[in-house]
Amino acid sequence: MELSKVTMEIFSKLEQKWLYHCEGKKTRVLSIDGGRTTGIVTDFFNIVTGTGIGALFAAMLTADNGDGRPLYSAKDAVAFVGGKSAELYMDRRVGVFCRQQMFSDRSMDRVLKKALVRKDGKALTPRDTCKPLLVLCFDLNSSEPFVFSRADSSESPSYDFELWKVCRARSANPSMLKPFALTSVDEKTSCLAVHGGTV
Secondary structure, three states: OOOOHHHHHHHHHHHHHHHOOOOOOOOOEEEEOOOHHHOOOOOOOOEEEEOOHHHHHHHHHHEEOOOOOEOOOHHHHHHHHHHOHHHHOOEEEEOOOOOEEEEOHHHHHHHHHHHOEOOOOOEOOHHHEOOOEEEEEEEOOOOEEEEEEHHHHHHOHHHOOOHHHHHHHHOOOOOOOOOEEEEOOOOOOEEEEEEHHHO
8 A cells, every 4th residue: 555645744744743852863663562461561762652552551651640750660551451451351242142242442441541640630642741652543534544643732732632532542443342433632623543453
């Protein structure tokens, strides 16, 4: 599949925004794989991204606690996700004879909301991250990829979404969860998201 000129220009501009602060010739990207709760977590990268449960790890490792420090250490993030695995992926049966296995979106939503809020109760957004964060999903409304990034959310509230919803959008694998509808904090931008790797 060939990327359109507009898509290439968008990624080029985002890349320039993310890397303006980086020193040296090499850029280290942390991309955390999905695979439910078997994803591997690493520290010390310039840009953090993830797929599936990896997007949650990426968000947890970059979420700012209000003092410019990460809300979670890698160890705490792994412990939280491991401890909430049954709630994140709570089974529910659907279909005429309840043969198709899906996961409970309500249960996952509760865990994500709890994970990505500060102690003072502030719901976090990509703007509230210590490092550049990049999360990609596919928007069924526009039939195009949709990128959530700290760069965009810092520039405009129209591209700032609650961080738990960003993670939920990235987890919306159609074989396991329904597409997830989300709206920016200023309610000007909306997306009907599915897991970016499934389209």
